[in-house]
Amino acid sequence: MxxxxxxxxxxxxxxxxxxxxxxxxxxxxxxxxxxxxxxxxxxxxxxxxxxxxxxxxxxxxxxxxxxxxxxxxxxxxxxxxxxxxxxxxxxxxxxxxxxxxxISGPPIKDPGALLRYALPIDNKAIREVQKPLEDITESLKIAGVKALDSVQRNVRQASRALKQGKTLIVSGLAESKKEHGVELLNKLEAGMDEFELILQDKNREAVAPKQKELLQYVGGVEEDMVDGFPYEVPEEYQNMPLLKGRAAVDMKVKVKDNPNLDECVFHIVLDGYNAPVTAGNFVDLVERHFYDGMEIQRADGFVVQTGDPEGPAEGFIDPSTEKPRTIPLEITVSGEKAPVYGATLEELGLYKAQTKLPFNAFGTMAMARDEFENNSASSQIFWLLKESELTPSNANILDGRYAVFGYVTENEDYLADIKVGDVIQSIQVVSGLDNLVNPSYKISG
Structure with a gap:
């Protein structure tokens, strides 16, 4: 085999x-x-x-x-x-x-930022708050006290954008989520004032944690702008497990032969807005405990890969049909509301198109498939580890050929320490399970 x-x-x-x-x-x-x-x-x-x-x-x-x-x-x-x-x-x-x-400007490589920009919203006011807060990461690369001066400009720009655009931001919230969104906005506003005090005290160590906190508020506000699921999945896939929204899982890996790392929990955010079939298939398999106890099967410095079950099958065999369950290639192009199915962007002639979920971030999560059959993905998953001459961010030969459906957002750096033979002890859904529709694991019991 x-x-x-x-x-x-x-x-x-x-x-x-x-x-x-x-x-x-x-x-x-x-x-x-x-x-x-x-x-x-x-x-x-x-x-x-x-x-x-x-x-x-x-x-x-x-x-x-x-x-x-x-x-x-x-x-x-x-x-x-x-x-x-x-x-x-x-x-x-x-x-x-x-x-x-x-390539227009520096590529976005932060998984949190990629997930925020991938949300199906169109609210310029909140994006004008988001951008300077994200730019703090670059400001911190400046040497000495000049870094804090640059961070202070970022914070003041974000604070000014929030005050000027708050009415437009509130008007963009989904009616059913407005109360929660306003609560997050108030926390964001208070957090800006706290940030100013941190900078006045020249407390550089507190900058990154506060930035992360405020961006979590921003991301929450943006998610509260999404009113329901924004499109209809094609009829031929409507009965498959679908993730209609976001979900998050914690993957606990037992690491062998590493004196510095015994086990690690990777937090992964799955994006069903841009890959409902792919993410839904994965969450369904997680709920079946399909990956629990499975070894890492490839770890070569380029990707970490797993998901090949024991035996002759190369994917998940649905016990209710005793047949392999495969899913279509699913890719959402920037500027489009819904994914395209069954074809690479190259095959569609979309040579200059960018994907909503690009292979930009360390720990980008995607489906492996037969190289010559677009709709052959089943259970094998991989995480991209690093850039190379042929996989630079924003100009990636994997983009548009393989279906990305999530990003590792916590402990992603430890993926580089994973080796073949390390064991996935468990993967558990920690949020968003209610966004899974047509869960086959419930039917099978």
Whole structure:
């Protein structure tokens, strides 16, 4: 069942290959590593035939495949459209947009900020409060006392925006949530005054915790602006488990052979507004305790991956039907109200589109699937760990190809310490379970 997964088509462009216990068909492509220039030569050496087979035609990878990898890397750096993957679609579609069009300003990498901007709301007044509070993170990178001066400007800008826009913010609250939203706004306003005192006392250590607290209030206000679920899921998916809103889970991992870390709890926020089918499928599996006791099956510095059950199946077998349960590829494009299903953005010709849930943050959570079958995801999940030449934030070859449905928002840095064989002791839903509709775990008992 397990297969050695080649690092990419061309061994000369990567420092090493990784092995994995994930079935070959469910692995996502690794990015190129160690790219130093365009003059790399392909030092192809024959390996065992089964290790380098193309899934579609059974032929070993060749010099042609190496050239494709180099072309892809060149295209990413130069912005020149290149031939794309999968290989059988190379002649049909260019993959990559002009990166200068994609990158407009520094990319947002904070998972909390990404989740706030992903909410289906349109209220400029609250965003004008949010932005300067988020900018405090950059201000704290300034050396010496100048950092606090910059933070103070951020806080005063946010406070001024709150006072000037409060009426518009309150008018944007959903009627059923208005009382709670106003309560949060009052706490936010009081928190701004407390922040000023912190800055007057030059208490730098208290800045980041206060920033986090105020942004939690902002995020709560923004969630209170969402009035119900904003669109209809396509009819063919309406009977599947759906997460119509947000939920959060705590994943407790037992870490082996690490003297500095015995166990860790990762807090993960799941976004059903932009991925209701994907997030709903996951929450349903969590409630079935599908992942409890399962080992981490891939941890190579690029991603952490799990979800392959024991036995020949590569995903979840629904006991009520005794058949695999698969879900469609589900991606929401920025500016659109509802996701697109069953096709990559490349296949749709949306080369310059950005996704609502991008692979920007350390700990971005997404579904693994068969590389050549868009609608083959089931239970295998992965977390992206770091950027590389082919996976920079805001210009990511994974965006639009794999369904993101959440972010690790607490203890995400410890994902880098996870190894193959570490055990997921439990995953528990800690909020938002009432947003899950059509839960199949209840039907099965």
């Amino acid at each position: 397990a297969a050695i997964f080649p690092c990419h088509y061309c061994a000369s462009l990567t420092p090493k290959c990784f092995t994995s216990t994930i079935p070959h068909s469910m692995q996502l492509p690794l990015p190129l590593r160690g790219l130093r220039g365009f003059n790399a030569r392909c030092s192809y050496q024959p390996l065992h035939h089964s290790e380098f087979q193309n899934k579609n035609n059974g032929k070993p990878f060749s010099i042609k495949n190496c050239a494709i990898s180099i072309a892809l890397a060149v295209g990413l750096i130069t912005g020149v459209p290149t031939l794309g993957c999968p290989i059988n679609a190379l002649a049909a579609n260019p993959v990559l947009p002009d990166l200068s069009v994609l």
